[in-house]
Amino acid sequence: MEFVEADGVRIAYERVGKGPPLVFVHGAAEDSRIWQPQVVELSDEFTVVAWDEPGSGRSSDLPQSFGLAGIADRLAILIETLELGPAHVAGQSWGGTVALELYRRHPGLVATLIMIDTYAGWKGSLPAAEIRARVADTRQKLTSPPGDFDPTFSGLFAGDPPPEFVPLLAAIAADVRPATLGFQLDIMVEADLCDLLPHISVPALLVWGQFDARSPLSVARQFEGAIPDSTLVVVEGAGHLSSLERPGAVNNAVREFCRAHPPSHMK
Template sequence: MDAIEASGLNIAYERVGHGPPLILVHGAADDSRSWRPQLDALADEFTVVAWDEPGAGRSSDLPEGFELADYAHCLAALIETLELGPAHIAGLSWGGTVVLELYRRHPELIATLIMIDTYAGWKGSLPAEEVRARVAGARQMLAAPPGHFDPTLPGLFASDPPAQFVPMLAAIAGDVRPATLGHQLTLMAEADHRDLLPRIAVPTLLVWGELDVRSPLSVAHQFDEAIPDTELVVIEGAGHVSNLDQPEQVNQAVRQFCRLHSRRTNESG
């Protein structure tokens, strides 16, 4: 992996392939390894970059007082340093909320948005009682004694995780930093991007697991109704982490969307 420095932090990333840039932004309790099927499959046509967000993977710990806007600024610094903007930007779950904050702060870096099983923040997408239940569950998880901390959130997969990804998922879980996860979930509970959605002026792909119970299809339909230019692709047999549950279907949707809009950009240019 390579790294850049942004706001005094070391930001690690993996970069593969050549072609139009595609930036992958992982969810909470994850890092760039969770995008392995996309890095492997899409590098034949795109320059694919998956970061380890601050506080995850090989990147620096979170500074005190780190806010959602700071995540967006660090992501912007990565794109600018690598000279890849405007790029196709994909975010899964919490990563999609970070990507929306990037659009709010740095829209010039974004050619298209790819929202995968995500939220306009928990506050912006879920009923208040569901947000309270998730916050309570997160506090209980984070209060576990040493040696018993399990960062696996419920409902991530439609059934059992695909066997080929179980060792990878265990390795990622073993590297999760409780302080990072607790801070992320607090930010997620407070985030509300509903005001931003109608102002998104780039083509937006919505990729949603048919069986997602964490961000159900009703959230996808909220995005679809609010954002002016959207395409919704429902991934059959997939849960919340659809990029691992059904990677071939997700890769096909992302490839077709990015190929189409990269071609249109070239033609208009």
């Protein structure tokens, strides 16, 4: 891991490979390790960077003054500091919401958007009843005694987690900070970026698990209908964490898309 300082926040990141920059933004209750299959497979052709969001992994704690904008601004600082922009920016689940806010605030840093099983915020993508159920479930997790705290959400996979990634998932879960998860929950409940979607002027790849129970295909169709230049790839047999459940299919889709849409400074 390497580190940068972003306005008093220490951000950890992994950087591997050479070529067009490809930045991965992880979901809630995760860190950069969730992108292991992508880092390994795509670094043969791209400069792959996966960050630990503030409050996750080896990054410093998330300042309480931050909102979604503050997180996106720190991602912008990372991209600028590493001189990656404009970059392909890929976000999964909550990370896709962060990537959308990055584009809203710093469009010049984004060559393309790659949205993987994500949301335009929960408020922007889910029915109110579903949001209430998720809030209740997460609040219950957060009020559990420390020894019983389990940040794992239901519905992440279409079937059982791939056996080769079970130790990785356990290691990531063990490092989740309850304060960060609670803060992300507060943001996600109120986030609604639907108004941004029609104004996205860069190519967008939408990668969705066929059986995603957390961000169903109806959300993908919402994105596809709203974003002017968008391509939807449905990953057969995958759930919400399609990048782990079917990494080969996801990696192939990302590779082909990035090849077809090189950043302007690399054309």
